[in-house]
Amino acid sequence: MLRDDLLHPVLGGNKVRKLDALLPQLLAEGVTDVLTCGGVQSAHTAAVAVAAAEAGLRSHLLVRGEKPQVPTGYHLVTRMYGSEVSYVSRAEYADRPAMMTARADALRRRAPGAKVAVVAEGGGEPAALLGLLRLVHWLAAEGRGGGSGGGGSSSSTSGTATTAGIDGRASHARRVVAVERLHRAAATPYRLVVDSGTGTAAIGLALAVSLLGLPWSVHAVMLAGDEQYYNAQQQQLLAGFMDLYGAELYGGAEGAVAAVGGVEEAGSAGAAEAGEAMAARLPLRWLPRRTPRRFGKVLHSDIEACKQVAQQYGIGLDPVYSLAAWELAAELAEAELAAELAVGAEAGSKAAEAEVEAGGAGGERPHLHPRVLVVHGGGALGLHGLAQRYPDWF
Numbered sequence: 001m002l003r004d005d006l007l008h009p010v011l012g013g014n015k016v017r018k019l020d021a022l023l024p025q026l027l028a029e030g031v032t033d034v035l036t037c038g039g040v041q042s043a044h045t046a047a048v049a050v051a052a053a054e055a056g057l058r059s060h061l062l063v064r065g066e067k068p069q070v071p072t073g074y075h076l077v078t079r080m081y082g083s084e085v086s087y088v089s090r091a092e093y094a095d096r097p098a099m100m101t102a103r104a105d106a107l108r109r110r111a112p113g114a115k116v117a118v119v120a121e122g123g124g125e126p127a128a129l130l131g132l133l134r135l136v137h138w139l140a141a142e143g144r145g146g147g148s149g150g151g152g153s154s155s156s157t158s159g160t161a162t163t164a165g166i167d168g169r170a171s172h173a174r175r176v177v178a179v180e181r182l183h184r185a186a187a188t189p190y191r192l193v194v195d196s197g198t199g200t201a202a203i204g205l206a207l208a209v210s211l212l213g214l215p216w217s218v219h220a221v222m223l224a225g226d227e228q229y230y231n232a233q234q235q236q237l238l239a240g241f242m243d244l245y246g247a248e249l250y251g252g253a254e255g256a257v258a259a260v261g262g263v264e265e266a267g268s269a270g271a272a273e274a275g276e277a278m279a280a281r282l283p284l285r286w287l288p289r290r291t292p293r294r295f296g297k298v299l300h301s302d303i304e305a306c307k308q309v310a311q312q313y314g315i316g317l318d319p320v321y322s323l324a325a326w327e328l329a330a331e332l333a334e335a336e337l338a339a340e341l342a343v344g345a346e347a348g349s350k351a352a353e354a355e356v357e358a359g360g361a362g363g364e365r366p367h368l369h370p371r372v373l374v375v376h377g378g379g380a381l382g383l384h385g386l387a388q389r390y391p392d393w394f
């Protein structure tokens, strides 16, 4: 598990990653005010409020629904750090583009000197993909102290990390290990597991894997839509990404299409075609949750599972997002373990010898490195809102 949930004391990893490149970009553009929206327990509005405050920007947060009696969790953070929090009826919220345009115009009228930027709900911006690129680049860097401190934004602790590769000894028995860099990154078919809302984090991870030529794949649990929704997100974000950065990366959309080998007629390619060609080739699989349900629905048994993981491993999960990634990773890891055992003692010990020779973990029992990696994006503050709704479950 990559404990990206520990990246920021309040915000966890997912949202910090997505704002990692966006905030500097807004600052460079001279933006003074950011406007975004989300549900009451939105980690995204909280993240924008905190990140804007850290960067010296004003934040305007549109929250769907009514003001809660007791602000808790991400909503409390939003209220504490946000410059202005307004509650929006579900009717107005239903047409987000119109709502955001109207609010941005109102802000500009109110403060003529302000430069207002709108950040998409959930942080689903092409620029957000860059933060995931930085994460994968850092994960794949070989050796101690490799990479360029890319583990995170300004609050990163990667420079002081004491372990490189997987610390196999203490936690091996439980088969959940915290990782820093990935052991033999360029030669190992790691499977990265994430939970998806807008799908931005998963798409960013897969794009990074593809751009860096790594033999990894990304397995994303669909929580907020069906495969059609996520495929559409994939095409749209990649087209936007190519529009912004294609020239720098490939000398233009045509170069990109040629690089991914997507279209015969590369001559007339634009960002949309390049995005489409890339989307079709991403090492990314969209998978349903083990127990599918409408977005945000929580079961009593989920809370029990989160408690069990907290007590057994000291890892905080939330039932809406990260538990889904945990479940999928457990399934994949169990299948991997079964396959390892089936390989047989002889082949197994040969592989283990090879691992040790290559500078493996060096625990008392040589073993294959697990190749399933959960990217834990945080989300645990969401529990506070749930505890208000279901006090008896906690």
Ligand SMILES: *Cc1c(COP(=O)(O)O)cnc(C)c1O
Pocket: 012, 014, 015, 043, 044, 122, 195, 196, 197, 198, 199, 200, 201, 202, 321, 322, 376, 377, 378, 379, 380
């Ligand atoms: C916001 C969030 C997600 C959703 O991420 P997307 O990039 O929108 O798919 C997943 N997990 C956690 C913990 C989150 O906070």
